Amino acid sequence: MKVRYFAWVRERIGLEEETIEVPGNVATVSDLIGWLSERDEGYAAAFAEPEVIRVAIDQTHVEHDEPIGRASEIAFFPPMTGG
Amino acid sequence: MKVRYFAWVRERIGLEEETIEVPGNVATVSDLIGWLSERDEGYAAAFAEPEVIRVAIDQTHVEHDEPIGRASEIAFFPPMTGG
């Protein structure tokens, strides 16, 4: 599964994207955030306030309870500030 | 006093403008409309429905009960359709 990070999520993790293999007990977006947060301090900082993190699966906005089952790309980013 | 007419008021009266002398008993816009209406069929047609007629004294919108006392220019026209 390809994971992409944007804005300060990207900066804190120090990666634009990576390919990960997710353990079977990681079923939802929320599970994935928890699992990533334990990787190192950068991830922990990026996901310190999970409630503000926005998520897209295959380039469509989803909520944190969304199953990640068949996603090929998942992206994490702060609230949008375009326009 | 200069009187100006616009749009279908102008067409019905057949004049763009004229200079009139108003008798002393014509005090308000409403009086003037009544007085003009009696001049001929064109004026009568123009002012047949006085309630739709809009009026400006010295190029500022006024109501029909406005005194015409010191007006130097008074204009009659239909509801505006600009914009």
Next chain:
Amino acid sequence: MDTKAQSGERIIPLVRVQAEDFDVTAEVARLCEGRRDIGAVVTFTGLCRDEDGRLSALELEHYPGMAEDEIGRIAREGAERWPLTGLTVIHRHGKIAPGANIVLVVAASRHRRAAFEAADFMMDFLKTRAPFWKKEHMADSGSGGWVEAKTADDDDAARWSDG
């Protein structure tokens, strides 16, 4: 000390009544040139519709002098109600072909809400207070009637009385 934009100093609207066409980009540039405090510019362009082919032209009669003055009064009212950095109104008169421009409003502000509302307000009051009258020239007969004022326009203008 306060800068012009911070102090809310009232801007002087630009009002033009003319037969000639206008250029939207040029009018936007006129308000924005040399400024870095503008965050939002809303433009409204009103165009002549052909009414499904029935109309060959609109003829716009106006009250010279009062047209400029009345638009100026409406524009100053808009500039008092919203914190604008610029406001331009151009209204054409004379014969206007289908597809051609009739009226332009440009409202600039730091933030988008003021720019949107001011432009919307200007159009509602231009429709109901600016001394212009549209006559339709029809494609079949050549002549036509005067456009009737719409009560919907009065309703639109009345929206702003609670604001």
Next chain:
Amino acid sequence: MDTKAQSGERIIPLVRVQAEDFDVTAEVARLCEGRRDIGAVVTFTGLCRDEDGRLSALELEHYPGMAEDEIGRIAREGAERWPLTGLTVIHRHGKIAPGANIVLVVAASRHRRAAFEAADFMMDFLKTRAPFWKKEHMADSGSGGWVEAKTADDDDAARWSDG
């Protein structure tokens, strides 16, 4: 038979995400060219403010692919809600200087209310749903922070849920 405009056939919005600047007149012309059924065109231009001289540039990061798709989804929603004859959205990315353009929305319709509301709606949802993030470069230090999302923008977007 119904013409395109009469039938209310849904238009296909034009969406562009690009580093280059845009020209308002050209984008208005693109929607109006050869048509005589458009009565109203509203444009919204969002510009980079210098925040009273503190800001030297904005850097706009975006999610390529999703940015176009998401703006397209918002635009199609706008085109479903209002009877538009055309809708264009251009959003820039990369480094943007104070005074320069960031975003353009052009909404065209037979009548002004639809054009105003659709442009207003588009901006509210671009702010809250399009995957763009603004980073400020400050005049003194050169670097700066990420712009925080405003709850006011969420409130603005929520206005449309009763519509």
